[in-house]
Amino acid sequence: MLTEIRAALRPALSLLLAATLLTGLGYPLLVTLMAQLVFPHQANGSLIEDRGHVVGSELIAQSFAGPGWFHPRPSAAGNGYDGSASSASNLAPGSKDLAAAIAARIAALRAEGMSGTAVPSDLVTASASGLDPDLSPAAALVQIPRIAAARGLPEVRVRALVAAATQWPLLGLIGEPHVNVLALNRQLAAIGAKPAR
Amino acid sequence: MTLTGWALILLFTALVVLLARPLGLLMHAFYARPALPGERALYRALGVDPAIDQSWAAYAASLMVFNVLGIALLFAVLKLQGVLPLNPQRFGGVDTALAFNTAVSFVTNTNWQNYGGETTLSHFSQMAGLTVQNFLSAATGIAAAFALIRGFARRDAPGIGNFWVDVTRITLYLLLPASMVLALAYVALGVPQTLAASATATTMEGGRQVIALGPVASQLAIKMLGTNGGGFFNANSAHPFENPGALSNLIQMLSMFALGAGLTVTFGKAVGNLKQGRALLAAMLLLFLGGVTVTYAAEAAGNPVHHALGLFGGNMEGKEVRFGVAASALFASITTATSSGAVIAAHDSLTPLGGLVPMFNMQLGEVVIGGVGSGLYAVLVYAILAVFIAGLMVGRTPEYLGKKIEAREMTLSVIAIIVPPLMILSLAALACVVPAGLAGPLAKGPHGFSEILYAFTSAAANNGSAFGGLSGNTPFYNLLLALGMFVGRFGVILPVLAIAGSLAAKRTVPPGPGSFPTTGMLWVGLLAAVILIVGGLTFLPALVLGPIADQAQVAAGTLL
Numbered sequence: 001m002l003t004e005i006r007a008a009l010r011p012a013l014s015l016l017l018a019a020t021l022l023t024g025l026g027y028p029l030l031v032t033l034m035a036q037l038v039f040p041h042q043a044n045g046s047l048i049e050d051r052g053h054v055v056g057s058e059l060i061a062q063s064f065a066g067p068g069w070f071h072p073r074p075s076a077a078g079n080g081y082d083g084s085a086s087s088a089s090n091l092a093p094g095s096k097d098l099a100a101a102i103a104a105r106i107a108a109l110r111a112e113g114m115s116g117t118a119v120p121s122d123l124v125t126a127s128a129s130g131l132d133p134d135l136s137p138a139a140a141l142v143q144i145p146r147i148a149a150a151r152g153l154p155e156v157r158v159r160a161l162v163a164a165a166t167q168w169p170l171l172g173l174i175g176e177p178h179v180n181v182l183a184l185n186r187q188l189a190a191i192g193a194k195p196a197r
Numbered sequence: 198m199t200l201t202g203w204a205l206i207l208l209f210t211a212l213v214v215l216l217a218r219p220l221g222l223l224m225h226a227f228y229a230r231p232a233l234p235g236e237r238a239l240y241r242a243l244g245v246d247p248a249i250d251q252s253w254a255a256y257a258a259s260l261m262v263f264n265v266l267g268i269a270l271l272f273a274v275l276k277l278q279g280v281l282p283l284n285p286q287r288f289g290g291v292d293t294a295l296a297f298n299t300a301v302s303f304v305t306n307t308n309w310q311n312y313g314g315e316t317t318l319s320h321f322s323q324m325a326g327l328t329v330q331n332f333l334s335a336a337t338g339i340a341a342a343f344a345l346i347r348g349f350a351r352r353d354a355p356g357i358g359n360f361w362v363d364v365t366r367i368t369l370y371l372l373l374p375a376s377m378v379l380a381l382a383y384v385a386l387g388v389p390q391t392l393a394a395s396a397t398a399t400t401m402e403g404g405r406q407v408i409a410l411g412p413v414a415s416q417l418a419i420k421m422l423g424t425n426g427g428g429f430f431n432a433n434s435a436h437p438f439e440n441p442g443a444l445s446n447l448i449q450m451l452s453m454f455a456l457g458a459g460l461t462v463t464f465g466k467a468v469g470n471l472k473q474g475r476a477l478l479a480a481m482l483l484l485f486l487g488g489v490t491v492t493y494a495a496e497a498a499g500n501p502v503h504h505a506l507g508l509f510g511g512n513m514e515g516k517e518v519r520f521g522v523a524a525s526a527l528f529a530s531i532t533t534a535t536s537s538g539a540v541i542a543a544h545d546s547l548t549p550l551g552g553l554v555p556m557f558n559m560q561l562g563e564v565v566i567g568g569v570g571s572g573l574y575a576v577l578v579y580a581i582l583a584v585f586i587a588g589l590m591v592g593r594t595p596e597y598l599g600k601k602i603e604a605r606e607m608t609l610s611v612i613a614i615i616v617p618p619l620m621i622l623s624l625a626a627l628a629c630v631v632p633a634g635l636a637g638p639l640a641k642g643p644h645g646f647s648e649i650l651y652a653f654t655s656a657a658a659n660n661g662s663a664f665g666g667l668s669g670n671t672p673f674y675n676l677l678l679a680l681g682m683f684v685g686r687f688g689v690i691l692p693v694l695a696i697a698g699s700l701a702a703k704r705t706v707p708p709g710p711g712s713f714p715t716t717g718m719l720w721v722g723l724l725a726a727v728i729l730i731v732g733g734l735t736f737l738p739a740l741v742l743g744p745i746a747d748q749a750q751v752a753a754g755t756l757l
Binding site for chain 2: 004005008009010011012013016018019020022023025027028030031034035036038039042043044045046047053054055056057058059060061062063064066069073081082084085086087090091092093094095096102103106117118119120121122125126127128129130131132133136139169170172173174176178182185186189
């Protein structure tokens with residue numbers, strides 16, 4: 001056995017070295033180069049710029065707390081929506097803390113005058129990444145009365161924004177209908193009516 | 198459950214079956230071809246004589262030396278990352294116990310992660326450390342599978358192939374080019390690939406948001422294809438940068454199954470009867486679809502405790518809207534049926550029955566497609582056990598593919614089957630009685646036990662997914678989980694290689710009228726039943742204490 005082990009040392013070391021150079025440096029650096037040349041927008045994080053300033057990423061949720069904005073899902077990333085510390089809550093289905101958090105979120109929504117009686121489950125549960133950029137169409141629609149009131153806009157106007165921004169499944173079966181919160185809020189801002197403070 | 202949810206599950210399964218054949222035949226070329234272009238110079242540089250046909254002992258020695266040195270190298274990279282280049286975040290060296298756990302984790306194809314990627318590791322560690330082992334651990338698994346296939350395909354042969362040739366070919370001719378293509382596809386779909394550490398945004402409400410970036414796509418491609426599963430980010434493939442949408446998600450799901458399913462075809466081709474491979478794939482898909490059904494039903498039904506609060510729909514805690522319940526349940530089944538362990542949903546927050554299936558998938562020994570290579574050799578060990586049981590029933594010496602299965606093969610097979618459960622149950626039991634173990638779980642009661650059981654299951658099955666509530670980054674868990682991963686990997690590979698050597702040396706007996714056919718539905722059913730019964734009997738008591746008790750409590754509305 002000792003002979004076999006000794007015979008394996010040189011090939012093992014040289015293959016590890018070669019693999020580190022090829023798969024550990026050559027491969028990722030080549031992909032980086034090609035990605036930066038061909039898909040620079042995606043490769044750098046799908047950032048959205050407004051007059052030269054980065055306002056966020058299309059793909060990453062950011063905090064919206066004011067009444068005139070669509071609010072994203074609750075976040076367990078860092079202290080909330082921390083783009084450098086993604087995380088789920090990891091709370092158990094039978095967790096007292098989770099049930100209390102959900103009850104508190106529902107109570108807050110009702111206090112804001114949420115429309116309808118049943119609550120879309122994505123709106124009051126934390127996402128897997130803490131950075132989920134989307135809402136289900138239902139979770140966007142129930143927020144409309146609050147937003148319309150805060151901005152002095154007719155509800156139909158806001159409803160039309162949600163309808164236009166809803167993305168449907170590919171071929172009708174791959175994916176779920178969803179709306180991107182940042183895209184919706186940018187459209188709200190573009191309409192002009194200032195959110196109430 | 199919805200019609201579109203089921204359409205996705207069936208579409209996925211159909212695509213896997215379609216992909217298996219071309220990929221399997223391609224891998225057969227790497228398995229069988231005497232020489233590939235450009236190979237010779239490589240072997241000369243490595244100091245390898247590709248013409249040497251290694252005995253099983255030499256093959257095993259090569260594999261072990263290569264993997265143990267791999268652990269040492271990765272450990273060194275992680276410890277030294279503070280002084281190594283490509284460290285824009287200026288992270289210091291990784292803590293010793295964590296670095297050891299991570300090194301064992303990536304070399305054993307487990308990719309259990311006791312660290313958050315974006316808060317702990319430099320780009321150099323992710324690229325030249327982890328990504329390298331994503332390739333090599335996958336190649337090691339496929340190499341071991343090739344060796345076992347040769348055991349069945351050869352007769353009166355002294356050797357089972359050449360480890361260096363197998364690993365080099367799989368890494369350079371299969372995994373590397375495929376990863377290049379997949380990585381660029383992921384970038385096109387929105388996955389970042391940059392050497393910058395982060396971007397800083399001024400949000401619309403005037404806040405400051407630091408968004409972590411990095412060479413994500415290159416790591417993602419091999420992480421999925423090699424059933425490694427270690428995420429660039431803490432949230433793994435749930436992170437919008439690591440899985441931006443439904444299409445990237447479908448590609449990731451297919452990547453996890455593609456090579457494992459393909460290897461059943463490679464096997465069939467090598468033993469001269471494609472039906473033999475098809476039977477293995479059929480048994481795997483049967484078990485897979487059963488598991489998906491339970492998880493999907495449980496997640497779509499949602500959480501009765503939360504429904505009572507006024508919420509409607511499936512269980513969305515720990516899930517992403519762009520994937521929803523159906524794709525999340527499907528992904529959770531795929532990632533645990535294979536040894537991937539990548540996640541798009543927080544498994545800890547799945548409903549108790551929804552979380553039972555991922556755990557059970559792993560406890561079956563990662564044979565439902567399984568890890569690349571490891572799935573095939575593990576299911577072949579079960580096939581040996583199944584023909585043995587069939588042989589007992591009809592009173593004949595068991596044989597499989599013309600090879601007589603005798604005492605030596607049976608002893609080795611039983612060792613390979615029993616090592617992972619032994620690790621899972623004994624280590625989980627230990628963690629349940631010492632304070633350092635009991636300090637781990639976030640949840641109380643049965644779910645807390647599930648968190649511990651899941652961790653050791655995931656480690657010994659080399660999966661790497663977690664019930665994330667467990668605080669695993671302690672010396673106790675770092676070392677114990679590393680032990681589970683190491684023994685769970687090589688405690689199976691070594692007996693498998695010994696079986697390969699023993700089978701290759703045998704002559705092949707032609708099938709007679711009394712031979713038990715190992716194709717067709719009877720065999721598929723028998724094989725699936727043996728896998729299910731062995732796994733079920735071993736783990737049923739533990740599952741009753743964990744997820745089943747948990748389910749009863751949630752159904753009764755008891756909160757802890």
